[in-house]
Amino acid sequence: MVRLCNSHNCPLLWASTLVAACGLWAEAPSGIAAGPLPAAVVDAIPALLDADAKHKLVATGSCSSFFQDQPRVDLCPNPAAAADITRTLDASHPNIGVQTLVVAPMPARLVARADRNLVLYNLLHQFRTMEGIQYFSATHGEMRVFFTTSYLVKGPGNLAMLGDPRYPSIEPSHDLYLLQDDSTFGRNLYATTVKGLDKGAIELTMSNVAKVRYGLLPVLGPGALRLTMVIQPSADGRFLYFYGNVGIRAVKLPGLETTVRNSFYNRIIAYYNWFARQAAQA
Numbered sequence: 001m002v003r004l005c006n007s008h009n010c011p012l013l014w015a016s017t018l019v020a021a022c023g024l025w026a027e028a029p030s031g032i033a034a035g036p037l038p039a040a041v042v043d044a045i046p047a048l049l050d051a052d053a054k055h056k057l058v059a060t061g062s063c064s065s066f067f068q069d070q071p072r073v074d075l076c077p078n079p080a081a082a083a084d085i086t087r088t089l090d091a092s093h094p095n096i097g098v099q100t101l102v103v104a105p106m107p108a109r110l111v112a113r114a115d116r117n118l119v120l121y122n123l124l125h126q127f128r129t130m131e132g133i134q135y136f137s138a139t140h141g142e143m144r145v146f147f148t149t150s151y152l153v154k155g156p157g158n159l160a161m162l163g164d165p166r167y168p169s170i171e172p173s174h175d176l177y178l179l180q181d182d183s184t185f186g187r188n189l190y191a192t193t194v195k196g197l198d199k200g201a202i203e204l205t206m207s208n209v210a211k212v213r214y215g216l217l218p219v220l221g222p223g224a225l226r227l228t229m230v231i232q233p234s235a236d237g238r239f240l241y242f243y244g245n246v247g248i249r250a251v252k253l254p255g256l257e258t259t260v261r262n263s264f265y266n267r268i269i270a271y272y273n274w275f276a277r278q279a280a281q282a
Contacts, residue, residue, distance in 0.1 A: 032240070032276040034061035034104045041239060045103065046199075048074040057103060064100040064268075066261060075101040077241040078201040081230045085245050088205060092226050094247030098265045102242040102272050103234075107280050111237050117200040120231055120240075121170050123278045124194065124202055127152055127178055128164050135270035137184065138262035146270050149181035156189060156209055170196035178206065184263065185212050185219075201232035217251075224249035227264075229271060242275060244268035 042049070042057045049057070053075060056063040065072055071089035076082035076099070089097070110116045130150040137144045152162040155177050165176075176192040189209040197203055206227045212220035230243040246264045 032104050032107055032280045034102045037061050037103055041103070041234070044234065045077055045101075045241065046079070047077045047101065050074070053101075057101070061104060062100065062102045064098060064265065066265070067097045067099070069095055071097055071247055072099055073245060075099050076230060076243050076245065077101065077232050078197055078199065078203070078230055078243075080197045081195075081201060081203045081228070081243070084195070084203060084205070085226075085228050088226050088228070089245075089247040092207075092223060092247060092249055094224075094226065094249050096250050096261045097245070097247040098261060098268065099245040100243070100265065100268045100272075104240050104242070104276065106233060106238055106240045107282065110279065110282060116233065116237065117202075118167070118170055119282050120200075120233070120279065121196065121202050122166055123275065123282060124204055124229070124231060125167070126164050126278060129278060130180070130274055133270055133274045136266045138259050138266060139184070145183050146267065147180050147182060149179065149187070151179055153177050153179045153189070159189075170202075172196055177209075185214060188212055197232075199232060199235070201230055204229045204231075219251050220248065221251070229275075231275065240276075240279065242272045244271055 037058055039054075039058055042054050045057070049063075053063045053065075063075060065075065071086065071094060073082040073085050076085065106116075110119060113119065127150050130147045132148070133146045134143045135146045136142070152164065153159045154162060159179060171194075173193060173195045176194065178190045178192045179187070180190065181187045190206040191209055193205045195203040206225070207223050208220060208225045210222055211218045212225060226247045228243075228245045230241070232241045232243075233239070234241065246268060248261075248264065
């Protein structure tokens with residue numbers, strides 16, 4: 001069973017979840033996998049890290065915490081994004097949530113590129129490349145395909161497929177609609193907002209447009225899932241910060257709350273690996 005963290009500590013995760021997460025990170029491409037960090041690198045992360053979070057980052061390059069009822073954003077490396085996430089979660093009133101920060105070396109080819117931030121920005125818009133990525137299923141206890149389908153559409157009233165966009169410059173904000181066929185939660189439409197923030201940060205937020213089902217059971221009402229990813233280079237450009245936050249207003253299903261919570265934790269790790277692979281190949 002997962003023990004929820006208090007307001008100052010990272011959680012103790014299921015052994016199976018930890019093994020799966022470590023395995024996923026190990027599969028990340030060379031030069032972008034998370035691993036032990038120098039204390040000076042951790043101290044330079046612009047987040048409200050407590051001593052336990054810093055210890056985990058020094059030891060493993062990552063830290064996670066679960067929350068219940070009261071959202072947490074203390075691991076977020078960008079204050080503007082943290083404020084956005086707080087407003088979003090306060091409006092959606094989640095009862096289950098998880099946040100994860102992963103810090104890994106910036107791919108060598110991107111460290112000195114003058115257009116590095118634009119490259120990262122465009123990589124975050126490559127939604128079609130999510131098709132076929134895998135995650136560790138807490139329900140099945142094995143690796144499974146995450147999305148069988150992932151592409152942009154015009155909107156709720158028009159599901160015509162759109163190609164992945166490529167931008168000549170970073171935009172302050174724009175809205176998109178993303179259709180994904182999930183091996184666990186089926187076919188769902190997500191309202192998606194992408195923001196370009198200060199310090200080279202990029203914030204992507206997704207929210208489900210309609211009910212999300214777990215098999216035949218409705219587990220999330222419209223707008224009950226709020227997933228945010230924040231990508232940001234370190235001040236010296238040598239490291240990549242990846243932050244994921246999921247807040248869920250889940251229907252009370254006795255015996256399934258922990259499974260749903262851990263499923264979304266593993267999904268954040270899958271998103272990290274998806275982005276890490278792209279960054280390593282850029």
